[in-house]
Structure formats: structure tokens, C-alpha cells
Amino acid sequence: MSVLVFADSTEGKFKKTAFEVVSYGKKVAEQLESNLVVLTINATDASELHKYGATKILTVANDSLSPFNAKQYAAVLTQVANKENATVVVVDSSIDSLYLAPIVAVNLEAGYASNTVALPTSTSPFTVKRKAFSNKAFSNTVITTDKKIIGLAKNSFGIHENPAEGTTENFDAEIATSGIKSESIERVTGKVTIADADTVVSAGRGLKGPENWPMIEELAEVLNAATACSKPVSDLGWRPHSEHVGQTGKPVASNLYIAIGISGAIQHLAGINASKVKVVINTDPEAPFFKAADYGVVGDAFEVIPQLIEKLKAFKAA
Amino acid sequence: MKILVCISHVPDTTSKINFTNNDAEFDKNGVQFVINPYDEFCLTRAMWFKEKQGATVTVVNVGGTETEPTLRKALAIGADDAIRVNTNPADGFLVAKELAAVVKNGGYDLVLAGKESADYNGQMVPGMLASLTDFNFINGCVAMEVEGTSVTAKREIDGGNQTVTTNLPLVVGGQKGIVEEKDLRIPNMRGIMMARKKPLQVLEPTGAAASTSISSFEKPVPKGAVKLVDADNLDELINLLHNEAKVI
Numbered sequence: 001m002s003v004l005v006f007a008d009s010t011e012g013k014f015k016k017t018a019f020e021v022v023s024y025g026k027k028v029a030e031q032l033e034s035n036l037v038v039l040t041i042n043a044t045d046a047s048e049l050h051k052y053g054a055t056k057i058l059t060v061a062n063d064s065l066s067p068f069n070a071k072q073y074a075a076v077l078t079q080v081a082n083k084e085n086a087t088v089v090v091v092d093s094s095i096d097s098l099y100l101a102p103i104v105a106v107n108l109e110a111g112y113a114s115n116t117v118a119l120p121t122s123t124s125p126f127t128v129k130r131k132a133f134s135n136k137a138f139s140n141t142v143i144t145t146d147k148k149i150i151g152l153a154k155n156s157f158g159i160h161e162n163p164a165e166g167t168t169e170n171f172d173a174e175i176a177t178s179g180i181k182s183e184s185i186e187r188v189t190g191k192v193t194i195a196d197a198d199t200v201v202s203a204g205r206g207l208k209g210p211e212n213w214p215m216i217e218e219l220a221e222v223l224n225a226a227t228a229c230s231k232p233v234s235d236l237g238w239r240p241h242s243e244h245v246g247q248t249g250k251p252v253a254s255n256l257y258i259a260i261g262i263s264g265a266i267q268h269l270a271g272i273n274a275s276k277v278k279v280v281i282n283t284d285p286e287a288p289f290f291k292a293a294d295y296g297v298v299g300d301a302f303e304v305i306p307q308l309i310e311k312l313k314a315f316k317a318a
Numbered sequence: 319m320k321i322l323v324c325i326s327h328v329p330d331t332t333s334k335i336n337f338t339n340n341d342a343e344f345d346k347n348g349v350q351f352v353i354n355p356y357d358e359f360c361l362t363r364a365m366w367f368k369e370k371q372g373a374t375v376t377v378v379n380v381g382g383t384e385t386e387p388t389l390r391k392a393l394a395i396g397a398d399d400a401i402r403v404n405t406n407p408a409d410g411f412l413v414a415k416e417l418a419a420v421v422k423n424g425g426y427d428l429v430l431a432g433k434e435s436a437d438y439n440g441q442m443v444p445g446m447l448a449s450l451t452d453f454n455f456i457n458g459c460v461a462m463e464v465e466g467t468s469v470t471a472k473r474e475i476d477g478g479n480q481t482v483t484t485n486l487p488l489v490v491g492g493q494k495g496i497v498e499e500k501d502l503r504i505p506n507m508r509g510i511m512m513a514r515k516k517p518l519q520v521l522e523p524t525g526a527a528a529s530t531s532i533s534s535f536e537k538p539v540p541k542g543a544v545k546l547v548d549a550d551n552l553d554e555l556i557n558l559l560h561n562e563a564k565v566i
């Protein structure tokens with residue numbers, strides 16, 4: 001019996017969530033008193049994973065698995081799960097894993113708990129806590145099948161160092177057909193993505209127009225943060241759709257979320273609730289966002305942000 | 319082209335979420351149910367294929383009689399007919415298995431579903447359905463064109479977009495971008511009148527089993543009050559973020 005963790009990578013590099021799922025898988029394996037097996041596909045340096053408790057690492061290197069493809073990756077994961085007799089498979093909630101896990105669930109006839117936020121509260125019945133109703137609640141879900149798949153929500157468990165010795169072996173996977181051909185990939189390079197960011201700086205209609213975003217970008221740069229926006233801002237075309245966060249946009253689960261000139265509508269809050277610390281900057285002391293915030297500044301963004309940038313620069317330099 | 323659009327019936331985005339029966343059940347009291355926002359984008363795209371390329375559009379829901387008004391709304395937007403699979407959608411796997419039976423029996427070429435539903439946020443039905451039917455699969459789809467049986471689509475990936483080509487039959491998990499917000503359709507009077515006469519077929523379930531069950535719900539622990547910092551004292555904000563919250 002084993003717990004199988006899939007440590008996802010992009011262009012050979014692990015995402016932070018890969019370290020988080022390995023940390024998590026280690027604990028689940030301890031709870032179940034079974035072995036931990038970590039699988040990586042086309043990662044450059046798998047040995048990094050030992051730091052988070054990986055003992056047995058299986059690597060698959062194959063050019064036809066690049067870029068990511070859900071069906072092919074699912075086929076590899078299924079083969080490894082069968083060979084290692086995995087009873088629990090853990091994946092992160094990266095875009096890739098969200099496509100992959102449901103297919104693996106069908107392949108293994110396994111119950112799948114997506115958006116899981118903590119360690120199993122019981123292993124018999126096997127129960128996990130998951131996000132539901134767009135972050136407005138949690139469900140305690142029992143997985144009733146023999147095999148189980150857990151999708152771990154980002155930044156819900158954390159990265160825990162737990163150095164272990166171990167082995168790295170090559171796994172000879174059979175490559176399935178994908179049915180999909182990748183024609184091209186456009187990635188914004190040199191920018192922190194919302195999915196990966198520890199800090200997100202987000203601005204709303206209070207900014208008045210797209211010409212006022214340079215200060216938001218500068219603030220983001222000082223904090224090594226990703227930029228985001230409210231829905232009307234992307235609907236108005238002030239910012240790209242990829243920056244729209246909220247219930248109908250991208251979810252944000254960063255450590256720090258700074259909301260500038262955003263009122264805090266329920267649909268916006270639903271998407272950013274999972275962020276740990278929220279700072280709100282708004283001229284209106286009655287803005288609903290203050291009720292959901294940890295720290296707040298009642299003030300005009302056009303005065304507060306330039307000052308905050310200067311002060312943060314001084315702080316970083318000190 | 320025969321298109322099937324999967325419609326999940328979810329609480330309106332402004333709904334307050336409460337539970338009853340010892341936190342074991344979602345409290346539907348006073349909650350307004352709507353077509354899942356992502357499914358609305360897919361349905362509008364399907365209407366486009368119907369108008370421009372002569373596709374037929376069927377909408378389907380797995381659920382009890384209470385979901386019929388939602389299906390009627392989809393008919394009013396312009397779908398040709400509707401199917402309701404008469405069973406409790408206990409979990410994503412069960413829903414996917416019931417939908418797979420509908421897809422196989424109906425001979426659909428293109429199945430459009432949302433990337434996630436706003437109630438249980440499973441993010442699993444489209445992938446499971448693709449796997450169960452052995453159709454091709456594109457998730458996070460933000461644009462698509464079909465010509466004959468060839469499909470060109472754009473999907474969202476971390477930090478960008480990927481353009482892919484594939485063939486029908488295909489399952490798509492769609493989101494905003496597959497059509498734009500401003501192009502979403504609102505049912506008009508004529509549509510609503512016509513929808514009353516359109517066929518809504520009720521199918522008995524195949525009896526697929528669920529693989530998960532919900533034992534209880536919880537609400538997030540209420541937050542402490544916000545700490546307000548004076549706009550003239552931003553050093554204090556930096557101090558709090560550094561020393562107290564430890565996030566910078």
C-alpha cells in the first residue's frame with residue numbers, strides 16, 4: 001500500500017504547490033502507516049523533493065509528455081498508482097492537476113475530493129474538509145471507494161521541510177494517445193502569475209481608468225506580487241481578463257492580498273477568501289470590504305499608493 | 319453537429335449560504351437558483367453554433383424536479399430541447415456517469431460543460447465525462463471554432479494561453495472567453511413563450527453510485543475586526559504586515 005503524490009512542474013521547474021503536496025502526502029502516509037511515493041514528469045531536478053519528505057521518487061522523462069496533456073498524464077499516473085498499489089493519490093490544484101485528477105479518478109474508479117484544505121480528519125471513514133459554495137463554506141466529505149484521490153487546495157497546508165533520504169528511479173511509462181495537438185503557447189514572461197504569487201495586488205473601479213495602473217504595477221513590483229483586478233475592470237477592458245479575480249474569475253489563495261479601490265462585493269470576496277491576510281485601501285469607510293479585511297486604510301488610493309511604494313522601497317532597502 | 323450543454327442548477331452568486339438539519343444539509347430557503355455562470359457562457363456559444371452552423375442544442379441536468387425552471391430558462395435562451403435525469407446529483411462521479419449514458423445514447427458530437435459549478439465546486443464533471451465517453455477533452459476553454467470535425471481552441475494555462483487542435487467528438491470545460499460577457503443571452507418574452515412548448519424529457523437514472531458523501535457542512539470562522547491604520551501613518555501598516563502578519 002502506498003500514498004502516491006504527483007509533483008507537478010512547468011518547463012522542468014517545480015511549482016511551489018509541488019512542495020506543498022509532498023509535505024502533505026508525507027503526513028497522510030504517516031496517518032495511514034503506508035509508504036510515500038512521489039511521481040514527477042519531465043522535472044529537471046527531482047532530488048529537491050527529498051527536502052519535503054519524499055523517500056521514493058519515480059521520474060518519467062519523455063518528450064511526448066511536453067507540454068502537459070491531461071489524458072497522457074492521467075495514463076502515466078494511473079500506471080504508477082497501479083504498480084505501487086496506491087490507495088491514496090494526492091495532486092495539487094494547479095490548472096494542470098484540475099484537468100488530470102478527474103480522469104485518474106475514472107481510471108482508478110476512485111472517489112475524488114477536490115479543493116481539500118486539511119489533512120484527513122479521519123481515515124476510517126476517510127473524511128476530508130473541502131471548500132464549497134465558492135469559499136463561503138466547507139464540506140466534510142467522506143470518500144467511500146477503496147481508492148481515493150485528494151486535490152489539495154493551494155496554500156491550505158503549507159510547505160513543511162522534513163528532509164529525508166531516498167531513491168530516485170526512472171519509471172518506464174507507456175505513453176497513451178492524447179487526441180489533442182498543442183499548436184502554440186503564449187505565456188507572459190517575467191511576470192508573477194496569480195496562481196504562483198505569495199502576494200497579489202488588486203485594484204478595482206476606484207482607480208478610475210487604465211491610465212492609473214502604473215502605480216499598481218509598481219507596488220506589485222516592489223512586493224514581487226502579481227497584479228489582479230475586479231470584474232468590472234476587466235469587463236471595461238482596463239485590464240486583461242486573465243487578471244479578473246473572484247467567484248467567476250480566478251481564485252486567489254495568496255499569503256497577502258491587497259485590495260485597492262474595490263468595494264468588496266460578495267462575488268469578489270468569494271474568490272479571494274482563501275487568501276491569508278487581506279489589506280483594504282478605500283476612500284469609503286463603509287465599503288463592505290473592510291468587514292472581510294485584516295488591515296485597512298481609509299484613504300484615497302492616489303495619495304496612499306505612491307507613499308506606500310516609497311515607504312516599502314525604504315523598508316526593503318533597510 | 320449535435321451539441322449537448324450540461325447545466326448545473328446553483329444558488330445565485332449573491333446567495334447567503336446557510337445549513338439546516340444539524341449542518342448536514344444546504345438550506346434552500348429563500349435561495350434563488352440560476353444556471354451556473356460558466357454554463358451560461360457555454361450555452362451562449364452553443365447558440366452561436368446553432369445560428370451560424372446549423373447545430374442542434376440539447377441541454378441536460380442531473381437533478382430533481384426543482385431544476386426544471388432552470389432548464390426552461392435554458393430553453394428560453396434558445397436550446398432546442400432539454401433532458402432531466404431524475405436523480406439526486408449526490409457527487410460529481412455519479413453526475414458524470416449519468417451524463418455519459420445520455421451522451422452515448424444521444425450520439426452527441428460536442429459536449430459543453432462549465433469548468434466548475436458554483437455550489438460544490440467539484441471541478442470534475444467535464445474531465446470524468448471525457449474519460450467515461452473516451453471523447454477528446456479541452457478544459458479551461460476560452461475560445462473555440464469547429465469546422466467539419468476539426469476543432470481549434472484556446473485554453474487557459476498558468477500565466478497564459480495554449481492553442482490546441484483536436485477533433486470531434488469532444489468534451490469542453492468552458493469559461494468566460496468562450497463568449498464574452500456582453501454577448502450572454504437573456505431570455506426575451508418570445509423565447510419564454512416558446513420554451514413552454516419545447517420538449518423536456520425526463521429520463522430515469524442508470525443507477526450509478528456516488529463515490530463520496532457529505533457528512534456535514536461548516537462555515538468559515540468569523541473574522542476578527544479589521545485593524546485600521548491612519549493614511550498618514552503607513553509605516554505602521556508596514557510594521558504590522560512585517561512583524562504581526564509576517565507576510566512581507
Ligand SMILES: Cc1cc2nc3c(=O)[nH]c(=O)nc-3n(C[C@H](O)[C@H](O)[C@H](O)COP(=O)(O)OP(=O)(O)OC[C@H]3O[C@@H](n4cnc5c(N)ncnc54)[C@H](O)[C@@H]3O)c2cc1C
Nearest residue numbers: 204205206230231246247248261262263265267268283301
Ligand atoms: C454573476 C456575477 C458574478 C460576479 N463575479 C465577480 C467576480 O468574480 N469578481 C468581481 O470582482 N466581481 C464580480 N461581480 C461583480 C460584483 O458584484 C461587483 O460589481 C464588483 O466586484 C465591483 O467592482 P469594484 O469593487 O471594482 O467597483 P465598485 O463597486 O464600483 O467599487 C469601487 C470602490 O472604489 C472605492 N474608491 C473610489 N475612489 C477611490 C479612491 N480614489 N481611492 C480608493 N478607493 C476608491 C469606492 O469607495 C468603492 O468602494 C459579479 C457579479 C455578478 C452579478
Ligand SMILES: Nc1ncnc2c1ncn2[C@@H]1O[C@H](COP(=O)(O)O)[C@@H](O)[C@H]1O
Nearest residue numbers: 324379380431432434435440441442443
Ligand atoms: N447535476 C448536474 N447536471 C448537469 N450538469 C452538471 C451537473 N453538475 C455539474 N454539471 C456540469 O459540470 C460542470 C462542472 O461541474 P463540477 O464538476 O460539479 O464543478 C458544470 O459547469 C456543469 O456544466
